[in-house]
Amino acid sequence: MSVHTDVKKVTTNTLQKMKQTGEKISMITAYDYSFARIFDAAGIDVILVGDSASNVMAGHETTLPITLDQMIYHASSVLRAVNRSFVVVDLPFGSYQSNSKEALASAIRIMKETGAHAVKLEGGEEILESVKRILAAGVPVMGHLGLTPQSIYKFGTYTVRAKEEAEAEKLKKDAHILEDAGCFGLVLEKIPALLAKEVSESLHIPTIGIGAGKHCDGQVLVMHDLLGINTEFKPRFLRRYLDIHEQTTAAIQQYIHDVKSRSFPNEQEQY
Numbered sequence: 001m002s003v004h005t006d007v008k009k010v011t012t013n014t015l016q017k018m019k020q021t022g023e024k025i026s027m028i029t030a031y032d033y034s035f036a037r038i039f040d041a042a043g044i045d046v047i048l049v050g051d052s053a054s055n056v057m058a059g060h061e062t063t064l065p066i067t068l069d070q071m072i073y074h075a076s077s078v079l080r081a082v083n084r085s086f087v088v089v090d091l092p093f094g095s096y097q098s099n100s101k102e103a104l105a106s107a108i109r110i111m112k113e114t115g116a117h118a119v120k121l122e123g124g125e126e127i128l129e130s131v132k133r134i135l136a137a138g139v140p141v142m143g144h145l146g147l148t149p150q151s152i153y154k155f156g157t158y159t160v161r162a163k164e165e166a167e168a169e170k171l172k173k174d175a176h177i178l179e180d181a182g183c184f185g186l187v188l189e190k191i192p193a194l195l196a197k198e199v200s201e202s203l204h205i206p207t208i209g210i211g212a213g214k215h216c217d218g219q220v221l222v223m224h225d226l227l228g229i230n231t232e233f234k235p236r237f238l239r240r241y242l243d244i245h246e247q248t249t250a251a252i253q254q255y256i257h258d259v260k261s262r263s264f265p266n267e268q269e270q271y
Contacts, residue, residue: 025218124174
C-alpha cells in the first residue's frame with residue numbers, strides 16, 4: 001500500500017513519510033473552486049495556491065502585483081473544494097520580506113481566513129527571521145529556493161539559477177538553514193538536476209522540483225501549463241498533458257456557428 005492511497009488526508013507527516021519511503025509527491029497549482037475540486041478528487045497530494053495567479057489569472061507580467069487580499073480570495077475558493085489534498089498558499093511579494101512581524105500577520109490572516117494548511121515563502125537566510133516567527137506561531141512553512149520569481153527584477157531574467165559555484169553553495173547552505181529552522185519542505189525551481197539531487201539527498205525534509213530534474217522528492221507544475229491552457233510558455237521542463245486551448249477554441253467556434261445557423265437550441269433544447 002503506498003502512502004498516497006493509504007491516507008484520508010495529506011499532512012506534513014504524510015509528505016515526510018513519502019520522502020522516507022521513496023514515494024514521489026505530486027503537486028499542482030490551483031486558484032479556484034472548480035479546478036481544485038477536480039484535482040483533489042483525482043488524488044493530487046499537494047495543491048499550491050501560487051502567486052502565479054498574478055500571471056495566469058490576472059494577466060500581469062510578473063508575480064509582484066498580486067496582493068494579500070487577492071491571495072486570500074483565491075485560497076478561500078480552493079479550500080472550499082478540497083477534502084484530501086494538502087494546501088499550501090504563497091505569501092505574496094511585500095507581505096513578509098521586510099518585517100517579520102508583518103510576515104507573521106500575513107501568515108495568520110491566510111491561515112484564519114482561508115483554512116489553508118501551510119504557507120510558502122521565497123528565499124533563504126535573508127528571510128530566516130520571518131520563517132522562524134511564522135513557525136513559532138505553529139504555522140507550517142514551505143521554503144522556495146533557486147529561481148525565486150518575486151526577485152525577478154533583481155535577477156533580470158528567468159534563466160536557470162545556481163549554475164555558478166558561489167550561488168550553488170549559497171543554495172545548499174540556505175536549504176539547510178530552512179530545514180534547521182523547521183520548514184517541512186522546500187520547492188527547488190529551475191536549478192541544475194545534479195545540484196537538486198545533492199540538496200534532496202542531504203535533507204531530511206522533502207524537496208519539490210520545478211525544472212530541477214527527477215531527483216527531487218516530488219514535482220510541481222502550474223495547472224495552466226500542464227493542461228495546455230497557456231500556449232506561449234514552453235520551457236524544457238514542461239510536459240503538457242492536455243491541449244485545452246485548442247479544444248476550447250474549437251468548442252467555442254462550434255457554438256458560435258450553431259447559434260448563428262439557428263441549429264442551437266433545437267426542439268429538444270427548449271421548454
